[in-house]
Amino acid sequence: MLNILVLGGTDEARRLAAALVARPGTHVVSSLAGRVRDPKLPVGEVHEGGFGGPDGLAAWLAERRVDVVVDATHPFAARMTASAVEATGRTGLPLLILRRPGWRQGPGDDWRWVPSLAAAAELLPSLGERVFLTTGRRSLPVFAGLDGQWFLARSVDPPEPPAPRRLEVLLSRGPFTVEGELALMREHRVEVLVTKDSGGEMTTAKLVAARELGLPVVIVRRPALRAGVPAVVTVEAALAWLDSATGAGTPG
Template identity: 50%
Template sequence: MARNILILGGSTEAYALARELADRPDIRVISSLAGRTGTPRLPAGDVRIGGFGGADGLAAYLRDNHIDAVVDCTHPFAARMGWNAAQGCATMDVPLLRLERPAWVRQRGDLWDEVADWTEAAPLVGTRSKRVLMTVGRQELEPFAGLDHVWFLIRSVEMPDPMPPFTQAEILLARGPFAYEEERELLITRGIDTIVCKNSGGPTDAKLAAARALGIRVVIKTRPCRPDTPKAADVAEALCWLTPICA
């Protein structure tokens, strides 16, 4: 009998894991997407879109769909889903793994200001920045909208809706990953003096490498706390964790 594996998805790692599992006859893989983008890229295997209704709703889904294991591959900043997953899996006694790419680590030459939230970041930007590249996600722009003397280049997969009332802003619709040379060219041609981003982690990030080379300051949000659960740093580790469950 095939084992039912639920992937809480949306990240690059989630797509890669689903691709590895989808063709296995001993596994039925189901990827859950939050549905925050209008035209999401669909992973291999079965897909559901939308929330569960909190930890209790997730627990009910696990029970009703006979889920044998859950792999939380949500974005490092999707903290609420992480806590709901831990509670829901504990309620139903379903094994849970957190698959999370390693965080970026400050390197020699980096000009980083690490912040815990955007209300802490906005004054830093307001006091010393003139032209800012924002890569924080379209739903987290509001704290910066009152900085009328700063020009923002807001890079997003989709148009912010509603758009906060920025006095000086340009929207750049684009989906990564981005190459080092194009990031360097963007920073130079747009006269960027500050990057505002999250510590999403993973392989060396091109915009951070370009900022390091050009001496551009980075205001970077640190990751939120998550539950203490088994963790994997990559898909290979996640597959090893799944092996005894699917045996």
């Protein structure tokens, strides 16, 4: 039996788990961080909550006799990726990083790339007063001191304080449509969009809508991938890597 741990919560992680569960002789455990109250669960066994850092993860990998780890977490889950790198290094297990490609600027886009949420907050006063914030509920404290801006913050779960004084919260989960995003931005008279370079197709509609409305978009760059760790950008490539590295899916 080949034991695979998939660190995820992303759409790619769910699709990878579904493909692996269907393979004879393969046991998959999908790990969710537990930061969303009602997450979309993958098929197969699920581990919810953290592991207790690199030490806890290394112990869990040994106890469960895991053969290979696939880190298919969100592109901004840097702490989990760091734990996976350290834990697999200690245990000698192979690690693959599955990250969907980042977004690419096209004709008509007015994108402002920044290295951090703090840099995004510093830039906002020069771009507009009414801000559509789609950087996740945990990011709101970074913008709490901007009393001159009004924020529409969209997240899956309610945010916790501190938060901007002038704030409206919209609880919603993607995917979203261009028509819906256009209507939302027009209704709230949005002047600037702030987001992270999450990549993928589920939330690109807001970028298209911002382009059509001629709005500036502030995009936080994603953390760099770990040097020396194999990485792929599609589920199909991840499956091929697993076949090569472990023999998963190989007859006989």
